[in-house]
Amino acid sequence: MxxxxxxxxxxxxxxxxxxxxxxxxxxxxxxxxxxxxxxxxxxxxxxxxxxxxxxxxxxxxxxxxxxxxVHSGIDTSLFHPKDKSYLPVRIATSGFLEYHKGYDLLLDALTILKKEGYQYEVLMFGAGSELEAFQSMIKKENLPVSLRGHVSRDVLAKELQDIDIFVQSSRIENFGLSITEAMACGCVPVCSKVGGILD
Structure with missing residues (x-):
């Protein structure tokens, strides 16, 4: 045959x-x-x-x-920017709460920024095996971080429109679709120099 x-x-x-x-x-x-x-x-x-x-x-x-x-595409009717004019600076990140995503690195950086007197608030979207460890660190350092859990793409798109900076602190990443979605919503990306994020 x-x-x-x-x-x-x-x-x-x-x-x-x-x-x-x-x-x-x-x-x-x-x-x-x-x-x-x-x-x-x-x-x-x-x-x-x-x-x-x-x-x-x-x-x-x-x-x-x-x-x-062929880079992953995004729906620009869903992910798009809007005007932002408020303080403190709002930061967000989204993805699986797993070691390879490097959220422990983000929380370390936020701890340093807080000690240096910077005002900010952070929204973390996602769920995963590191959730309890992150909750513990956020509580211990009294960080202004809100863990929002897993949300639908519609909800995430609306939330990102009110965010100034999107952080992706991954240790490895094939592409980083969440970064592209955040950029489409007008967020400034702050990301690791790893894998497909460089694209």
């Missing part, structure tokens, strides 16, 4: 391999399976599309002539 000669798009699946491997007792066979899948994912297709020029260094190299970057 031969396959039809029809262009096919196979979307990637964003999974945390380490987590999967831990759950399955670090199976050597599973690690090898991921290696093979990664190899076929970048060598077999005629084109490999990524959301940024950043490619995870754990993946096999992608040939330049095969690599196409």
């Amino acid at each position: 031969s396959l039809p000669n029809i262009p096919t798009i196979i979307p990637s699946i964003d999974i945390d391999r380490g987590q999967v491997i831990n759950l399955l007792l670090a199976s050597i066979a599973l690690e090898e399976l991921f290696r093979k899948l990664d190899y076929y994912a970048v060598t077999c297709p005629k084109k490999v599309v990524t959301v940024s020029s950043f490619v995870d260094p754990k993946l096999p190299p992608i040939a330049k002539e095969k690599h196409v970057v």
Whole structure:
């Protein structure tokens, strides 16, 4: 049986391999399976599309002539700016409250700013495994941070229109769609120089 000669798009699946491997007792066979899948994912297709020029260094190299970057798009009818004229400065961040997002770094920076006398208020949108640790740090340092939990995209878009600065303090990031959405709402981005954020 031969396959039809029809262009096919196979979307990637964003999974945390380490987590999967831990759950399955670090199976050597599973690690090898991921290696093979990664190899076929970048060598077999005629084109490999990524959301940024950043490619995870754990993946096999992608040939330049095969690599196409298509940045994630946003709905500008939903994410757009409005006039802002109030104090103190309002800061926001959104995403999964996980270690790789670097929110502990943001809270450290906010602690320093507070000690230096800066006035600000922060909204953190998202949920995740680090929530209790962040709650504890916010309480300990008495930071003006409001944890809003997970919200719909409509709610987030409206909230971002009242924000001055959007912070993404990630340790690693494939693209950072939330940064683009915040910029579309008129927020000034302050971000880590990692992964696809540089795009």
